[in-house]
Amino acid sequence: MLRLHDYAGSGNCYKVRLLLAQLDRPYERVPVDIFGGDTLTDDFARLNPARETPVLETDEGPPLPQSNAILVHLAERTDFLPGDPAERAQVLRWLFFEQAEVIPGIAGLRFRLITGRLEPDSRAVKSRRAMGGAALGVLNGHLGEREFLAAERYSVADIGLYAYVHVAHEAGYDLADYPAVQRWIGRVEGTRRHMNDLEPYRPNAWPGAGRSIYG
Amino acid sequence: MLRLHDYAGSGNCYKVRLLLAQLDRPYERVPVDIFGGDTLTDDFARLNPARETPVLETDEGPPLPQSNAILVHLAERTDFLPGDPAERAQVLRWLFFEQAEVIPGIAGLRFRLITGRLEPDSRAVKSRRAMGGAALGVLNGHLGEREFLAAERYSVADIGLYAYVHVAHEAGYDLADYPAVQRWIGRVEGTRRHMNDLEPYRPNAWPGAGRSIYG
Numbered sequence: 001m002l003r004l005h006d007y008a009g010s011g012n013c014y015k016v017r018l019l020l021a022q023l024d025r026p027y028e029r030v031p032v033d034i035f036g037g038d039t040l041t042d043d044f045a046r047l048n049p050a051r052e053t054p055v056l057e058t059d060e061g062p063p064l065p066q067s068n069a070i071l072v073h074l075a076e077r078t079d080f081l082p083g084d085p086a087e088r089a090q091v092l093r094w095l096f097f098e099q100a101e102v103i104p105g106i107a108g109l110r111f112r113l114i115t116g117r118l119e120p121d122s123r124a125v126k127s128r129r130a131m132g133g134a135a136l137g138v139l140n141g142h143l144g145e146r147e148f149l150a151a152e153r154y155s156v157a158d159i160g161l162y163a164y165v166h167v168a169h170e171a172g173y174d175l176a177d178y179p180a181v182q183r184w185i186g187r188v189e190g191t192r193r194h195m196n197d198l199e200p201y202r203p204n205a206w207p208g209a210g211r212s213i214y215g
Numbered sequence: 216m217l218r219l220h221d222y223a224g225s226g227n228c229y230k231v232r233l234l235l236a237q238l239d240r241p242y243e244r245v246p247v248d249i250f251g252g253d254t255l256t257d258d259f260a261r262l263n264p265a266r267e268t269p270v271l272e273t274d275e276g277p278p279l280p281q282s283n284a285i286l287v288h289l290a291e292r293t294d295f296l297p298g299d300p301a302e303r304a305q306v307l308r309w310l311f312f313e314q315a316e317v318i319p320g321i322a323g324l325r326f327r328l329i330t331g332r333l334e335p336d337s338r339a340v341k342s343r344r345a346m347g348g349a350a351l352g353v354l355n356g357h358l359g360e361r362e363f364l365a366a367e368r369y370s371v372a373d374i375g376l377y378a379y380v381h382v383a384h385e386a387g388y389d390l391a392d393y394p395a396v397q398r399w400i401g402r403v404e405g406t407r408r409h410m411n412d413l414e415p416y417r418p419n420a421w422p423g424a425g426r427s428i429y430g
Binding site: 049050058060061062064065066067068069070072073076085086087088089090092093095096097099100101103104124134135138141142 | 264265273275276277279280281282283284285287288291300301302303304305307308310311312314315316318319339349350353356357
C-alpha cells in the first residue's frame with residue numbers, strides 16, 4: 001500500500017495527489033502540518049532529512065522524497081511516461097526545468113507574498129518575479145507549437161508543471177499575458193477526469209495569509 | 216554522434232563532461248561563451264529556449280537541455296543508473312534535490328560571490344548561505360551511513376551532486392564541517408578513472424572574477 005505524507009497547501013504535494021487520482025491508485029494520506037512543526041520531528045527526518053513534503057512510502061524501497069521523483073516513479077509503465085528513451089528524456093527535462101526555474105520564481109513568490117514574508121515592491125520580489133516571468137515565457141513559446149510539454153502526449157511533465165503554473169495569478173502574474181500557457185491549462189484540466197475530485201490546494205491556512213495583496 | 220553545447224565554467228556542464236568521459240563516449244564539444252552573448256542568438260533559442268547550457272544534441276530526438284536530464288538519458292542501460300525501479304527513484308530523488316536545494320544555495324552563491332554580484336555580508340548572501348548549509352547538512356547525514364548517494368553504488372546521482380559540492384569552498388563553505396561529504400568526495404574522485412583528463416571548470420574567465428574574496 002502506498003502512503004503519502006502530504007501537506008494540503010503545497011503544490012508539490014498536489015501534483016502527486018493529482019497523478020494518484022488519475023492513476024486510480026489507492027493510497028493512505030498522512031496529513032503533515034508543516035507550520036505546526038510536523039516536519040521537525042526525528043520521525044520525519046527519517047522519512048526525509050530535508051524535512052519537506054511530499055514523501056511517498058512504498059512496499060519496495062526506502063521512503064521517496066522529491067515530488068518529481070515520485071511522479072516519475074509512479075508513472076513508470078503507465079501512459080503518463082513514455083517508454084521511448086528520447087521522449088522520456090524530454091519529460092525529465094521539463095520536470096528539472098520546473099524545479100530549477102518555476103519553483104524559485106513562481107512558487108517561491110506565491111508563498112512569500114501570500115504569507116506576507118516579502119513586501120510586494122521589494123528587490124527580492126522583483127528578482128523572483130523576473131525569474132518566474134522568464135519561465136512562463138519559455139513555456140508560452142514551447143506550448144505555442146504543441147499541445148503538451150513532451151512526447152506529444154499528456155504526461156507527468158504536464159502534471160509537474162501544472163501544479164504551480166495554474167496558480168501563477170496568486171504570485172501576481174496575469175496568465176492572459178501567456179495565452180499558449182492558458183490554453184494548455186485548459187487542455188490539462190479538460191482531458192483528464194478526477195481533476196474535480198481533488199482537494200484543492202489553497203493556502204488559506206498559511207500563517208500570515210490575511211496580509212496578502214493577491215487574491 | 217553526440218554534440219554537447221558546453222560552457223567550461225559551468226558546473227552543470229562539467230557534470231555532463233564527467234559522465235561522458237567515464238562512459239568513454241566520443242562527442243563533439245561546442246564551446247558556448249555565455250558572457251559573450253552566445254546564448255542570446257536565435258539559433259541558441261532553438262536549442263534551448265531557456266538560453267542555458269548544457270544542451271545535448273543526439274541523433275534520436277530534439278535537443279536536450281537540463282544537465283540532470285542529460286545525465287539520466289546518457290546513463291540508461293549503463294552501470295551509472297540502476298534498473299531496479301525503487302533504486303532508480305532514489306537516483307532521481309537526489310538529482311532533483313540537487314536542482315532544488317544545491318543550485319540556489321551553493322551554486323548561486325559561488326557564482327555571485329566570484330563575479331562580485333553580491334556583497335559577502337548582504338542579506339541575500341546570508342539567505343543563500345543558510346540554504347546551501349542545510350543542503351550540505353542533509354548530504355553529510357545521509358553519507359555518514361553509506362558510501363554513495365543511492366542504490367549502494369556510484370551512479371549519476373553522485374556525479375550530479377559532486378559537480379557543485381566539491382567546489383563549495385569557493386562559495387565560502389568549509390567542507391571540514393561536513394566530514395562525511397568530504398570522505399564521499401574522496402570516494403568519487405578515487406573510484407573512477409578519467410577524472411584527471413577533464414578540463415577543470417574554473418571560473419577564472421568570469422567577468423568580475425578578480426573581485427572575489429574567496430580563493
